[in-house]
Each structure stands twice: as structure tokens, then as C-alpha cells.
Amino acid sequence: MTDTDAVVAGRPEGTPSRRGTPGRQVPAALLLPAVLGLMFLVLPLAGLLIRAPWATLPQRLATPGVLTALRLSLQCATLATLLCLALGVPLAWLLARVDFPGRRLVRALVTVPLVLPPVVGGVALLLVFGRRGLLGGWLDSTFGITLPFTTTGVVLAEAFVAMPFLIIAVEGALRGADRRYEEAAATLGAGRWTTFTHVTLPLVGPGIAAGAVLCWARALGEFGATITFAGNYPGTTQTMPLAVYLALETDLDAAIVLSLILLTVSVAILAGLRDRWISST
Amino acid sequence: MTSHRIRALLTALAVSALVAATGCGGNDTTGAQTGASATAGATGTVNVFAAASLTETFTKLGKDFEAAHPGTRVKFNFAGSSALATQINQGAPADVFASAAPKNMATVTDAGNADGAPTTFVKNQLVIAVPKGNPNGVKDLADLTRPGVKVALCAEQVPCGAAAKKALDTGGVELTPVTLEQDVKAALSKVKLGEVDAALVYRTDAKAAAADVEGIEFPESAGAVNDYPIVALKGARNAAGAKAFVAYVLSDRGKAVLTEAGFQVP
Numbered sequence: 001m002t003d004t005d006a007v008v009a010g011r012p013e014g015t016p017s018r019r020g021t022p023g024r025q026v027p028a029a030l031l032l033p034a035v036l037g038l039m040f041l042v043l044p045l046a047g048l049l050i051r052a053p054w055a056t057l058p059q060r061l062a063t064p065g066v067l068t069a070l071r072l073s074l075q076c077a078t079l080a081t082l083l084c085l086a087l088g089v090p091l092a093w094l095l096a097r098v099d100f101p102g103r104r105l106v107r108a109l110v111t112v113p114l115v116l117p118p119v120v121g122g123v124a125l126l127l128v129f130g131r132r133g134l135l136g137g138w139l140d141s142t143f144g145i146t147l148p149f150t151t152t153g154v155v156l157a158e159a160f161v162a163m164p165f166l167i168i169a170v171e172g173a174l175r176g177a178d179r180r181y182e183e184a185a186a187t188l189g190a191g192r193w194t195t196f197t198h199v200t201l202p203l204v205g206p207g208i209a210a211g212a213v214l215c216w217a218r219a220l221g222e223f224g225a226t227i228t229f230a231g232n233y234p235g236t237t238q239t240m241p242l243a244v245y246l247a248l249e250t251d252l253d254a255a256i257v258l259s260l261i262l263l264t265v266s267v268a269i270l271a272g273l274r275d276r277w278i279s280s281t
Numbered sequence: 282m283t284s285h286r287i288r289a290l291l292t293a294l295a296v297s298a299l300v301a302a303t304g305c306g307g308n309d310t311t312g313a314q315t316g317a318s319a320t321a322g323a324t325g326t327v328n329v330f331a332a333a334s335l336t337e338t339f340t341k342l343g344k345d346f347e348a349a350h351p352g353t354r355v356k357f358n359f360a361g362s363s364a365l366a367t368q369i370n371q372g373a374p375a376d377v378f379a380s381a382a383p384k385n386m387a388t389v390t391d392a393g394n395a396d397g398a399p400t401t402f403v404k405n406q407l408v409i410a411v412p413k414g415n416p417n418g419v420k421d422l423a424d425l426t427r428p429g430v431k432v433a434l435c436a437e438q439v440p441c442g443a444a445a446k447k448a449l450d451t452g453g454v455e456l457t458p459v460t461l462e463q464d465v466k467a468a469l470s471k472v473k474l475g476e477v478d479a480a481l482v483y484r485t486d487a488k489a490a491a492a493d494v495e496g497i498e499f500p501e502s503a504g505a506v507n508d509y510p511i512v513a514l515k516g517a518r519n520a521a522g523a524k525a526f527v528a529y530v531l532s533d534r535g536k537a538v539l540t541e542a543g544f545q546v547p
Contacts, residue, residue, distance in 0.1 A: 127474075132474070132475040231459060231462065232436060232461045237460070246438045248364070
């Protein structure tokens with residue numbers, strides 16, 4: 001706080017903003033890179049919008065297969081996010097709250113899918129869950145379950161790539177949360193599980209929601225691991241990013257239309273969720 | 282850290298970003314100038330955009346070309362033909378384009394970016410790639426429709442997929458693959474990894490992976506031969522180098538390297 005005050009010291013007081021915080025002139029050293037950053041992120045989108053074949057848009061939307069791919073994308077990203085929540089939140093809790101040997105190593109391992117090129121991630125998944133993989137062979141011979149080239153495979157590939165986003169967000173939220181509430185619950189006789197479900201989870205709810213949104217967005221855009229591990233077949237494993245990639249092979253306009261559909265739907269869903277679940281401050 | 286230091290750091294970052302940006306522009310112009318001055322003879326750098334299936338052969342040809350034309354350097358950009366065509370039409374600095382299909386070459390010539398008409402320099406044919414030892418005893422296309430035989434094809438949008446569809450149609454074989462891969466190498470790697478029992482790939486790809494897979498010839502592939510056209514580009518910074526490289530690929534030496542890899546020369 002005092003640092004911020006020092007920066008703006010000597011400046012005349014601006015008009016108070018709507019949110020009630022005293023308005024202060026934004027330092028140019030922050031504003032300039034911020035605007036550059038925004039332009040850098042938004043200009044490619046503008047490129048897509050400008051180049052989009054608006055005249056033929058309606059008939060392109062009606063192309064068979066587009067809706068199938070979109071539905072599959074939304075389903076798989078959502079299932080992948082649920083899987084990530086079920087496994088990732090406990091893992092984040094473990095990393096944030098339990099002091100065990102090798103915690104730093106585990107924390108580093110969790111970020112491996114972030115660093116790994118997704119295609120390599122897909123190959124790695126094949127080596128474990130593939131027909132000749134470490135676990136895949138056993139799954140196949142014991143239960144007759146094969147994962148590559150199935151919709152389940154898509155969900156797994158997306159979850160593999162997206163889970164670190166959730167874990168890092170939730171762990172950050174847990175570390176930032178005030179532990180005194182948990183300690184108070186413990187002194188009042190609550191066990192660790194009860195504390196977790198009744199105190200910790202509500203406390204870091206917004207952090208979990210933010211992590212889930214990141215995770216869902218990453219899963220929705222997943223390409224490399226999906227096409228490598230789950231393959232590409234319309235209706236079962238061809239998600240929108242895969243459809244976009246293949247459309248690019250023949251028809252740039254079709255690829256742009258598909259990209260815009262994916263963008264519009266995902267932005268609409270994310271904006272809707274943000275207003276409802278994440279306090280917009 | 283005090284706020285002053287943060288501000289100084291941000292300013293420094295912004296300044297260095299600007300310097301970097303202008304620096305890049307400067308380098309580009311220098312490159313263009315050296316390219317332009319090299320048009321007198323086959324010297325300087327030749328930028329070759331070539332289909333992914335030419336990776337092994339063209340790398341070898343590039344080294345031979347450099348040895349035959351001292352003072353030249355061949356730089357390759359290997360990728361899917363359609364991606365390369367898009368890059369060229371968007372102004373990528375390419376001197377030569379070698380495509381795995383006439384369709385992607387047409388994208389470039391239609392946009393008026395080729396210098397003269399393309400020449401077909403090789404043809405490639407499909408084979409059935411199966412794991413080494415052929416555990417399923419696959420002999421022809423019809424064997425691929427047997428229950429329990431998992432097959433990977435290339436997607437129809439890419440050249441190897443279009444050829445596969447043509448071959449299957451010719452043979453009247455109705456086949457449901459488990460996956461439609463984005464390129465021929467991806468289809469081949471599914472065989473290598475043992476995830477599928479067979480894939481339709483180019484003879485050259487099967488040959489390059491002879492340690493892991495076997496290529497089975499089948500008669501229907503004769504009707505689905507893929508032509509590879511090559512052309513020097515209009516926007517070439519090194520026009521003389523581009524022409525010399527195209528001529529080298531079409532020469533007897535070039536043909537020898539390509540046929541050795543399993544290509545057929547027209």
C-alpha cells in the first residue's frame with residue numbers, strides 16, 4: 001500500500017471511480033505495456049474477424065459435422081474438468097497443507113504437462129494407456145477396455161494437459177487462504193475431513209472456480225495430445241480444434257469459421273460463468 | 282523492491298522490447314539485401330519449403346547441392362504441403378516450393394506466386410504398413426476389413442488420405458478406420474506404437490521405417506499415385522539459387538537419391 005502511495009505522491013487527486021476507490025492517474029510505465037499486451041492478445045482475434053467469410057457464414061455453419069464436433073468438444077472439456085476437479089483439488093490440498101518429504105519434487109512433477117509439448121504428452125499417454133502400454137495392455141486383456149481412439153481417450157488427453165492449471169490455481173488459493181479458520185475449526189473438534197469440506201472448500205471456492213475455468217478453457221482448445229492419443233474420427237474423437245486443423249488443410253475460410261464458432265461459444269460460456277460464480281471485482 | 286525500482290524495471294522492459302522490435306526489422310532488411318545481391322549466380326542461401334515426406338531425401342540433396350555449388354547454403358522448412366502453401370501465400374521468405382500434391386501447388390500458382398509452371402519430379406504410391414512380422418497376416422486391402430483389425434488412414438483433406446480414399450474406392454473396399462490422422466507420419470507412428478494393426482502410408486515412409494514396419498504393395502494403389510510438383514517462386518530473394526536447386530532435384534543425381542528412397546521418377 002505504501003509503495004503505491006509513493007508512486008502517486010504529489011499527483012492531484014482524481015475523481016473517485018464508481019467502485020468508490022479514490023481515482024488515481026495510472027502510471028505510464030504500467031499503462032503502456034498493459035495496452036501493448038492487450039493489443040498483442042486481441043489483434044490476432046481481429047485478424048480472424050476481418051478475414052472471416054461473413055457472406056457464406058450461415059451455410060458454413062450448417063455444414064454437417066460442425067455441430068457434432070462442437071458438442072463433442074464441450075462434452076469432453078466438461079468431463080475433463082470434472083475429472084481434474086475430482087483428482088486435482090485433493091492433490092492441490094496435499095501440496096498446500098501436508099508437509100511430506102519430496103513435496104517440492106511432486107510440485108515440480110505436477111507442472112510437467114505444462115512444459116511437455118502436447119504431442120509428446122499424447123505419445124506418453126499411448127506408452128502408458130495404449131494397447132501395448134504399461135497399463136493399457138492389462139486393461140485390455142483383463143477388462144477389454146481400450147482407451148485410444150475413444151471419447152474416453154479424448155477426456156483423458158484433455159485432463160492430462162489441463163489439470164496443472166487447476167492444481168496451480170487451487171494450491172495458490174489454499175496457500176493464500178487464512179489458515180486461522182481451519183485452526184479454529186480444529187480446536188472446536190472438527191477432524192481434517194470435516195474441516196476440509198466445511199471450512200477449506202468454501203474458503204477457496206472462488207480459487208477453485210477460477211482454476212476450473214482455466215482448466216476447461218485449456219481442455220477445450222487441446223489439440224496435440226488429443227490427436228496423438230485419441231486419434232481423429234468424426235463423432236467419437238474429432239473435437240473442434242482437430243476439425244479446425246484439418247479444415248486448414250483444404251479450406252482456410254472453413255477453418256476460420258470453425259475457429260470463430262469455438263471462440264464465440266467458449267467466450268460466451270466463460271463470461272456467463274464469471275458473472276455468476278466468480279466475484280467480479 | 283521499492284515502487285521506484287519496479288517502475289524503472291518496467292520502463293527498461295518496455296525500452297528493450299522496442300529495441301528488440303526495431304532490431305528484428307533491421308536484420309530482415311539486411312537479409313533481403315544479401316539475397317538480392319546474390320541473384321547474379323547460384324550463391325547465398327536458398328530457402329526451400331518442402332513437404333514433410335521429402336525430409337530425408339531433400340536434406341541429403343541439399344548437402345549434395347551445397348557441395349556442387351560452393352558458396353550456397355540450403356535452408357529447409359519441412360511441413361505439410363498445405364501449411365507450406367498457406368505460408369508462401371502469406372509472404373513467407375521462400376525461394377522453392379516442393380509439394381506432395383498438385384492441389385497444394387495449385388494454391389500457390391493460382392495466387393500468382395510461382396515463377397513459371399511447376400514440374401512433377403517424383404511420384405509416390407501407397408502401401409499397407411503393418412508391424413514387422415505382419416502378425417495379422419495382412420495380404421491385401423480386403424484383409425483390412427476383417428473384424429478386429431484396427432486401421433489408421435490419413436484424413437481425406439491431406440494428400441495421403443485423398444490417395445487412400447481413391448485406392449479404397451478403386452478396390453470397392455469399404456473400410457471403417459479407427460482414426461483419420463493429420464499426416465502420413467502420424468498414421469505410420471500409430472503402427473510403430475502398435476496402436477493399430479495397419480495403415481495406408483507412402484512406400485517411401487514405410488521404407489524409411491523399415492526397422493519397425495513392413496510395407497505391403499497392393500494393386501489398387503496404382504490408380505492413386507501421388508505426383509510431387511516443384512517450382513521456383515516469384516517472390517524468391519535468391520532467384521538464381523532457386524532455379525539451380527530445382528534443376529538439381531530434376532537432374533540424374535537428384536533422381537538417384539529420390540528413387541533410392543522409394544520414389545518413382547516420372
